[in-house]
Amino acid sequence: xxTFMMKTALHLPILLMLAAVAPSSALAQDMAPYQSLExxxxxxxxxxxxxxxxxxxxxxxxxxxxxxxxxxxAADEIAWFALNYATGRGLERATxxxxxxxxxxxxxxxxxxxxxxxxxLQSYIAPPNTCHLVLGYADTVDAxxxxxxxxxxxxxVMSSYRLQSGGYALTxxxxxxxxxxxxxxxxxxxxxxxxxxxxIYDGSSFALADNSASENRAARLLSAQDLLAxxxxxxxxxxxxxxxxLGLGAACTGFADxxxxxxxxxxxxxxxxxxxxLLGCLAGDLYGCQMAVNRLDNTLEFARTQALAGTSxxxxxxxxxxxxxxxxxxxxxxxxxxxxxxAPDRPASLxxxxxxxxxxxxxxKQGIAWICEELASNFDRVVQARGSGLSGDERFAIAGIExxxxxxxxxxxxxxxxxxxxxxxxxxxxxxxxxxxxxxRVAKAVSVLTDGCSAGDPPxxxxxxxxxxxxxxxxxxxxTASAIALCSVQDQKDSICDSLDSxxxxxxxxxRSLLRPRYERLAxxxxxxxxxxxxxxxxxxxxxxxLEAPDGLTTAEAMLNEACSPxxxxxxxxxxxxxxxxxxxxxxxxxxxxxxxxxxMAVLRMGCRExxxxxxxxCSQLADALAMAGDDENPLSVLAEACVSLMDGQxxxxxxxxxxxxxxxxxxxxxxxxxxxxxxxVCEGDxxxxxxxxxxxxxxxxxxxxxxxxxPSGALLGYQRGCFHPRxxxxxxxxxxxxxxxxxxxxRQNEMPTxxxxxxxxxxxxxxxxxxxxAEASRAFDMGCMDGxxxxxxxxxxxxxxxSTGDLPFDAFTCQVxxxxxxxxSERPCRGLVIYQAADEMKQSRxxxxxxxxxxxxxxxxxxxxxxxxWRLNEIRTDYPTREGATTCWHNPISTRSFxxxxxxxxxxxxx
Numbered sequence: 057x058x059t060f061m062m063k064t065a066l067h068l069p070i071l072l073m074l075a076a077v078a079p080s081s082a083l084a085q086d087m088a089p090y091q092s093l094e095x096x097x098x099x100x101x102x103x104x105x106x107x108x109x110x111x112x113x114x115x116x117x118x119x120x121x122x123x124x125x126x127x128x129x130a131a132d133e134i135a136w137f138a139l140n141y142a143t144g145r146g147l148e149r150a151t152x153x154x155x156x157x158x159x160x161x162x163x164x165x166x167x168x169x170x171x172x173x174x175x176x177l178q179s180y181i182a183p184p185n186t187c188h189l190v191l192g193y194a195d196t197v198d199a200x201x202x203x204x205x206x207x208x209x210x211x212x213v214m215s216s217y218r219l220q221s222g223g224y225a226l227t228x229x230x231x232x233x234x235x236x237x238x239x240x241x242x243x244x245x246x247x248x249x250x251x252x253x254x255x256i257y258d259g260s261s262f263a264l265a266d267n268s269a270s271e272n273r274a275a276r277l278l279s280a281q282d283l284l285a286x287x288x289x290x291x292x293x294x295x296x297x298x299x300x301x302l303g304l305g306a307a308c309t310g311f312a313d314x315x316x317x318x319x320x321x322x323x324x325x326x327x328x329x330x331x332x333x334l335l336g337c338l339a340g341d342l343y344g345c346q347m348a349v350n351r352l353d354n355t356l357e358f359a360r361t362q363a364l365a366g367t368s369x370x371x372x373x374x375x376x377x378x379x380x381x382x383x384x385x386x387x388x389x390x391x392x393x394x395x396x397x398x399a400p401d402r403p404a405s406l407x408x409x410x411x412x413x414x415x416x417x418x419x420x421k422q423g424i425a426w427i428c429e430e431l432a433s434n435f436d437r438v439v440q441a442r443g444s445g446l447s448g449d450e451r452f453a454i455a456g457i458e459x460x461x462x463x464x465x466x467x468x469x470x471x472x473x474x475x476x477x478x479x480x481x482x483x484x485x486x487x488x489x490x491x492x493x494x495x496x497r498v499a500k501a502v503s504v505l506t507d508g509c510s511a512g513d514p515p516x517x518x519x520x521x522x523x524x525x526x527x528x529x530x531x532x533x534x535x536t537a538s539a540i541a542l543c544s545v546q547d548q549k550d551s552i553c554d555s556l557d558s559x560x561x562x563x564x565x566x567x568r569s570l571l572r573p574r575y576e577r578l579a580x581x582x583x584x585x586x587x588x589x590x591x592x593x594x595x596x597x598x599x600x601x602x603l604e605a606p607d608g609l610t611t612a613e614a615m616l617n618e619a620c621s622p623x624x625x626x627x628x629x630x631x632x633x634x635x636x637x638x639x640x641x642x643x644x645x646x647x648x649x650x651x652x653x654x655x656x657m658a659v660l661r662m663g664c665r666e667x668x669x670x671x672x673x674x675c676s677q678l679a680d681a682l683a684m685a686g687d688d689e690n691p692l693s694v695l696a697e698a699c700v701s702l703m704d705g706q707x708x709x710x711x712x713x714x715x716x717x718x719x720x721x722x723x724x725x726x727x728x729x730x731x732x733x734x735x736x737x738v739c740e741g742d743x744x745x746x747x748x749x750x751x752x753x754x755x756x757x758x759x760x761x762x763x764x765x766x767x768p769s770g771a772l773l774g775y776q777r778g779c780f781h782p783r784x785x786x787x788x789x790x791x792x793x794x795x796x797x798x799x800x801x802x803x804r805q806n807e808m809p810t811x812x813x814x815x816x817x818x819x820x821x822x823x824x825x826x827x828x829x830x831a832e833a834s835r836a837f838d839m840g841c842m843d844g845x846x847x848x849x850x851x852x853x854x855x856x857x858x859x860s861t862g863d864l865p866f867d868a869f870t871c872q873v874x875x876x877x878x879x880x881x882s883e884r885p886c887r888g889l890v891i892y893q894a895a896d897e898m899k900q901s902r903x904x905x906x907x908x909x910x911x912x913x914x915x916x917x918x919x920x921x922x923x924x925x926x927w928r929l930n931e932i933r934t935d936y937p938t939r940e941g942a943t944t945c946w947h948n949p950i951s952t953r954s955f956x957x958x959x960x961x962x963x964x965x966x967x968x
Contacts, residue, residue, distance in 0.1 A: 086246055086247045086249055086250075087187050087233055087245060087247050088184070088247070090185060090234045090236070091161070091185055092933055092949075093407060094411075095122075095123060095933070096121070096124050096137070096159045096160065097121055097122070097159070097160050097162060097163045098116045098158065098160075099118065099119060099163040100118060100158065101116065101117050101118045102154065103116070105136075105154065107130075107153060108128055108129065108130035108134075109132055109134065109153075110130075113152045116141065116154070118163075119163050120141070120142075122139040122141045122159065123139060123141070123931070123933065124137060124138075124139060124411065125137075125140055125151060125407070126410050126438070126442065127410035127413055127414055127438060128450060129447070129452070129454075131449055131452075131492060131494070134155055136155055137153065137154055139153065139154060140932075156417065161380040162380065162381060162384060177273065177277055177280070177302075178335065179338060179339050179340065180251035180252075181248045183338070183377065183378060184381060186232055186233060187230065187233050187236055187245035187246055188217075188229075188246050188248050188251075189229060189231045189359045189363060190226065190243065190244045191203070193224065193225055194223060194224050194226070195223050195224075200216055200226055200262055203226050205261075210359075210362065212355055213228050213327060213330070213355050213358045214228055215227045215228075215229070215254065215331060216254070216257065216262040217252070218264070219252060220251075220252040221250050224255070228358070228363065229334070229356070230356070231359050231360055231364075232360070232372040232374055232376070233245070234377075235360065235372030238364055239363070239364075240363075248338065253265065257331075258322075265301040265302060276303065277304070279302060280298075281299070283296070283298050283299035283304075283307065284296065284299040284304055284310065287307065293314040293315055296311035297311045297323070299311075300335060300336075305335060305338065305339020305340065306336060308332045308336040308339065308341075308344065309343050309344035312329045312330075312332040312344065326355060329347065330354045330355045332344075333345075334348050342382065342385055342387070345382055346382060346390065348378060349375050349378050349382065350393075356373075356374045356375050356378075359374075360372055360374065370398075370400050375397055376394060380394055383418060388419040388423065391415040391418045391419040391422075395411075395415040398415075399412070403440070406442050408441070409438040409440070409441040410441075412437070413435055413437070416434050425461075428460075428461055429472060431457050432476055432480075435450070448487065448489055451481075451483050451487075452481075454480050455476075455480030455504070458474065458476045458480060462474035464507060464508050464511035465511030465512040466511075474513060474516070475513070475550065477508075478505055478516045478519055479519070481501035481504055481505055485502075485523060498526070501526075505519055506520065509538055512542055514539050514542045514550045515552045518560070521536040521559070522559040533566055536561065536564050536567055537566045539552075539560070540556060540560075540566065540569065557571065557574040558595075562602035562644060562645055563602065567602075571600075571602050572603060575596055575599040578592045579596045582619045582626050582630075583627075584624075584626075589626050590625075590626045590627070593619055593626050593629070594629065594633065596612065596616075596630070597612050597633070597647065598640075598647065601645050601647050609634070609647070613634065616630050616634070620659055620662050622662075625663045625665075625674075628659050628663030629674055632663070632677060634650060635649075635652045636649045636650075637649045637656075659674075660674050660677055660681060661678060663675070664694060675712075676713065676716045678691075679694045679695050679716065682694060691720060692721060696717050696730065696734075698713035698717070699714035699737070702714055711741055711743040711747070711750075712745075714737050714750075715734075715735070715750050717731070717734045718731045718734040718735040718750065719753065722756075722757070728757065728762045729763050731757060732754065732763070732764070735751075735753040735754045735757065736754050738750035739751035739753075739754050739778075742784055743784070744785065745786070747781055747783065748779070748781045748784065748787055748791065749791075750778075751774050751777040751778035751788065751791060754771075755772075755778060755791060755795075756771075757774075758774060759771035759798075768798070772795065772799070775791045775798065776791075776795050776836075777791075779795050779839055779840065788843070789839070789842075789845035790845060791840075792840030792845065792848055793836070793837070795833075795836045796834070796851060797833075797851065799830070799832055799836070800829075800833050802829060803829050803864065804864075808826075815829075815831070826864075827865055827888070827889070827890070828890075830859060831889070831890035834855055834856070834892045835892040835904060835906070837851045837852035837855060837892075838852055839892075852893060856893070856909075859891075866887040866889055867887070867889075868960035869885070869887070869888045870883060870884070870886070871883070871884055871886035871912060871918065871955070872955070872957075872958075873953055873954070874953060875952075876952040876953065878954075884913050886911055886913070887910070887911040888908065888910055888959075889908075889909040890906050890909070891906070892906055906921065907920075907921045918930060918955050919931075920946055927946065929955055930955075932948055933949070934947055935947055942959055944958075
């Protein structure tokens with residue numbers, strides 16, 4: 057079986073290269089592999105945490121590489137990265153947490169000059185993730201200039217360097233190593249480690265710097281330092297340039313700074329500023345990197361756009377790579393540029409969104425106010441990419457950020473509203489768990505909302521009034537009156553003003569002014585037939601009850617009787633509540649049941665009459681009432697008639713009548729053939745609340761042969777639809793369990809499903825081989841586990857164990873581990889499986905990913921999978937797999953080894 061293999065092809069532009077002396081292999085291969093955005097480093101030894109701000113997991117050593125997973129907040133309002141890290145136990149990895157500021161893109165490289173570049177001569181090593189694009193090589197300066205004259209398209213960005221190994225290199229600026237593998241044949245991109253000296257460029261030709269006055273490197277350094285000191289003192293660009301030409305990186309930055317705003321001309325202009333800023337940046341001068349990226353008309357991207365025409369504007373940007381370096385050093389503008397340059401034209405992945413948020417958070421902490429104002433929106437993108445809601449700690453932290461930025465009450469035009477802070481604190485209080493609702497944080501949330509109400513903000517007052525657990529009755533009554541009064545005088549009303557009548561406590565006299573208009577609005581909806589507004593009828597009844605009108609409920613009852621008639625059945629369910637025995641409570645308003653059995657039954661019959669099943673669940677209520685009265689025959693008849701009406705297209709969209717009819721028929725062991733028809737009708741529908749569960753009933757009827765011969769094949773299809781319904785997003789976990797168990801049983805009996813089942817990992821036209829069927833069983837168990845069925849979770853674990861040990865059919869492979877140079881260091885037969893076991897963070901979004909699991913003879917497992925277009929090998933991000941005939945290889949950028957698999961010939965049904 058070919059498990060999740062994907063193919064890709066690179067289409068490279070053609071660049072007519074200059075005649076060049078071929079570089080040494082060392083020059084062509086001296087670049088470090090590109091470090092993707094998710095790869096980070098811990099540059100100071102510290103404790104990895106089990107949870108944000110929680111217990112220590114283990115000490116992470118200085119320089120250790122980790123993988124970014126997510127960003128979140130702890131109770132202390134500190135932002136933490138979720139990181140995948142090596143536990144130190146073989147290949148095992150885990151997820152832990154470190155504060156955002158303790159994790160960097162790059163750690164300092166001892167081979168690079170430290171950020172004190174006026175103390176030693178220049179380094180020309182490209183910053184991390186970048187390389188020098190070499191247009192050609194020459195043995196002499198004259199030959200170099202001949203090459204330069206043939207490359208006028210690159211004149212604005214050309215530089216040249218003398219090589220320590222001899223000869224000269226003609227370059228066109230920096231490239232990101234992300235796209236360095238796309239170069240046309242014959243071109244090179246190098247680190248610059250062999251660059252010894254930068255040549256001087258006058259706009260038309262290159263020349264060596266005049267070092268005649270400096271007999272040795274030390275004398276040259278002293279001469280350059282003297283020129284730099286005079287240049288700084290006199291603000292003399294020429295002295296700065298001379299010092300730079302002698303090889304002093306800080307002087308290069310100084311020269312670029314002094315000419316930054318001068319008009320174009322000889323040794324002036326954006327390209328010159330960029331060239332000299334980069335020379336300073338190459339020497340490790342952070343200010344040089346800042347100038348190189350900050351100038352709007354810089355020429356940083358020239359090499360990419362010219363040499364790699366057609367490259368996406370957001371791919372392989374040198375600006376983004378230098379911004380990573382700057383953001384590591386807490387440079388605010390570097391962080392802003394990094395966030396802007398990451399996924400600017402598409403929805404960000406979780407890693408990208410987390411990275412962008414962290415970068416903007418750093419910029420905010422460095423004093424960029426408008427970036428602070430966007431932090432909450434930035435975190436919204438994290439949540440969107442994550443596919444799940446905010447945690448309590450995150451809500452509280454976002455509320456705190458907003459509170460620092462906003463102005464309560466009356467505001468000037470340029471002042472920020474506190475509405476997001478109010479609602480974030482409201483959600484923190486409303487949805488927070490016992491673990492994060494500690495007294496101090498509750499007190500802060502309550503204080504902000506109280507202050508906001510006092511300042512005159514309706515959202516704060518409305519929130520206070522609607523939350524009885526945190527404010528006294530007197531405070532809530534006052535907040536209720538304030539919210540109503542504030543909304544009444546607003547020209548542009550806050551959104552909460554439109555919902556005050558439904559969120560405020562109807563038992564307060566202060567709310568009475570809103571209840572009569574609310575009742576009239578709901579009553580009008582209730583009296584309008586055919587719009588399915590039976591819930592509005594219920595709310596209208598309770599709104600009128602809260603009015604405590606002199607006529608009691610007479611007016612509301614008359615309205616409901618009008619809405620429960622042959623022409624309109626909206627009001628029948630509300631009337632049933634009024635005439636029933638138990639009574640109902642809604643929003644603190646209790647309507648006691650009148651216990652009028654005849655009126656109750658009459659109303660239910662009116663609501664359940666033929667062709668009127670869209671007025672709530674009155675048919676099911678009627679059936680229940682008949683059953684409680686001891687009528688063993690009529691309840692099923694009522695539901696059956698309602699279902700037939702529904703199936704004939706005379707009823708509404710509520711499928712409960714057919715679902716309940718099928719369930720009752722099974723319970724009574726009656727009309728079983730009809731039960732199958734009814735259940736199948738609901739199963740094939742799109743009612744999110746019933747369709748998957750009805751599919752399970754279909755599976756049960758056919759599997760057990762209830763009322764007709766057993767049909768295992770039909771049962772299997774029913775269970776599959778119950779687990780993976782084609783039209784609704786809900787799942788019946790028990791159907792998943794049954795589906796998976798039946799699939800495994802077919803394999804054990806050496807049979808294959810005969811129904812045309814849809815497997816997520818099955819290619820069109822591919823036969824249902826045992827391994828494919830078992831993979832589908834794993835997917836079913838995984839979905840059932842996410843639906844809360846504990847037996848499905850255990851079945852998933854059991855399947856993995858039995859399959860791994862060879863007790864079930866597997867695909868046979870030869871597995872290899874290869875060294876960085878391609879040498880095979882281990883080769884063994886192995887078992888190939890496709891397993892679904894969702895990580896905890898994916899369970900809420902119900903996202904399923906098939907894992908290619910390769911089990912070695914000693915029981916160790918190697919795992920590959922693809923998610924969001926990104927391949928991973930043992931949880932480490934890797935490039936797309938490479939193909940060598942039938943062999944597929946994944947490269948581990950951390951260990952530098954590769955894992956390769958080759959399918960064995962013939963089926964393998966036993967142990968190895």
